[in-house]
Amino acid sequence: MNKEHKPIIRVENLTVAFGDFKAVDGISFSVERGEIFGFLGANGAGKTTTIRCICGLLNPTQGVVEVDGKDVSSSTLVLKPHIGYMSQKFTLYPDLTVRENLVFAGSLYGLTRAQIKTRAAELMQFIGLTQHLDEPVKLLSGGVKQVVALAATLLHNPDLIFLDEPTAGTSPATRADFWRLIRTLAQNGKTIFVTTHYMDEAEYCGRIVLMERGKIIAAGTPQALKKQFFPQPPVELLFKRPEQARVRAELKARNIASAQMFGDALRAEVQDAARFDKYTRQNQAIFDVHPAQPTLEDVFLKAVCGREGK
Amino acid sequence: MKLFFRRVRSVAAKEYKHILRDPFTLVVALVLPLIFVGMFGFVIDLDYKHMRLYVRDNDQTSVSRRFLQEVSSSGYFDQTPLHSPARADEALQKNNTPAVLIIKPGFGRRVKALDPADPARAQLLTDGTDNVQASIIQIYMRGIVQAASSLFTGGAEGASSLIRTRFLFNPELSSRWFIVPALSTVIIGLLAIMLTALTVAKEWENGSMELLLSTPVRPAEIILGKLIPYFCLSLFDVLVVFVLALTVFGIPFEGSFLLYMLACAVYVTGALALGLVISVVTRQQQAAIQFAFAVGLLPSFIFSGFIFPIENMPLFFQYFTALFPQRWFLLISRTLFLSDAGFAPLAPAFAGIGLFACVMIILAVFKFKTDVEP
16 A cells, blocks of 8 residues: 555545435544544444445445545455454354464455464454464353454555454453553554443544444544543542532532533533532532543543534 | 445345355255155155946956956055946945946956957946046056956957057156155245345345445346255255156166256246245245245146146147146156256256246346335
8 A cells, every 4th residue: 555645535425325314424434544543433423334335245335435545336356354353243154163264265255275374363462362273163151252253354564454343342461451552552553443332442542433323423632522522521520528419409309510420520511600609618528520531531521512503 | 246246245245144054044045845745745646546446347257356366466455346337326426436347248258268359348337426536546447358358368369359558758657756856846936936035125124225225236247146045955855856857766866966956946947036026026035925825836736747647738838838847847857857868858857947947037127116106
């Protein structure tokens, strides 16, 4: 792939309709080389559909999808060797062993048996999978399956890697491992396009896009998004006496702040700073105020609520 | 091109492993032919024996009695004397008997006279509601008449006044000889269709199709790769059925074995490709297997000539059956089992199964969906 400075993925006004239902509704974005690009949204928001269009597995109803400056639908076969796609659904053959699955996937990319062997050994070391090579895939646990699927995706050393919910249903330890791998891949110059609905994972992404019902409702770096949706950072009220419910109701009733329960603390978004200070001083005995960082979860909720409010 | 063969080989190797590890496929491929051959070969016996026959002898001479004795000793008929002529129609109407034999007065005199202008007469009434049985009774009766005529005339001249028929190739007119070669058509065809009907649908259902489609593999490579291992498995079945036919049923094989195997290879390829077409189009195992069963079984019986002779069909259907490879393969199979015909008379039939196989492969490749649109 050529390395000049052009976005590796360019999507413009992409619409995918299944009958009357628009799974993706006129979205545009681009992805730069070497970045970790996060695609966030609830199930059914249109993330997988978008990825399938970029991988050439689905034809867009409308719009432009380009990878490396080439139109995807007209040059699918040229692009496929450069793309690695790990589907949300487990797509390896359950009755074949890990090794057989890898050999099969690799050979479809035109790798020779020797190439596959070397590459698989590299990958196994990289991924930390050494024991299960000759076990049928169906006997593996969920986390190991995901790791094997990742190995199959990386086997042909693609430049552009799509990971569709790679960590769904896996343990926190596996998730951490996965993200360590993803960051290493990005450091090696790969472009990673990852979808997730874990908002904490989105923090690891260079840039993210929030999708909701086929549309992009927010896009940018995690920091920029937090700034955009929370010009004033929220505060956290830590209670000395259990009066959270009363305080929350009062803040709301007087239009001072909107507050949400957060464990046994309240997380408040201040609307009237002067009156909030005053209220705080009056209730010093009940709670302390600490500055808090908005999470992407907050951003997502606000973005979704904001849209629904309109 | 090198890459093409490497991918085909990979798909074939993978498919081969699926077969070895899936008990269901192995059972279908290895046990089903035995069950089918047993079921059809033994249970479906189209030979009728000890059929009831009402007899009215209006001649009552030694000749007519000798003739009836001949009818008895054939073993096909159990006779019941009929005392009044009016009861003949009644017996047929009430389904008491499938046939009534009436010997006309003067039968004995005429047999002895041997006058071609004035032959001996006997009337056979058969119940046409079961026309298969009716025609079989007629055929048997003709055979008996033939035997009786040579008895009466001592094989001398003048026997021409009686019916004369000789059955070629299947002198015993044993239906088993006729059925078992046809069976290979049904069994091999059905098995081949069922074996491949699941394979593509399975890939869709367990998600591996998404993996296949995200790689640069092409539909033709997948289709060919899937054909090869099932082709080998089906040829094995061909041999099993062939050996059973020869050993268990004692069917003679008169033709060229090589020609027969060539026909089987082409026929099996067409059936396997048809299974793939079904699988590619339905994308669901449940639907695919039902489809495969219907498509594999019905034309084998109805349009192949297995049960209904093609020459007796209306002209439109005679041409229509040409679309089904079962018809052509049945012709090849029966011909090669029961006669020593060469390639030339079978050339159109070979063209028929060859064309079908080509069309099905092209269709399977062409219909193969390369995107995951639901």
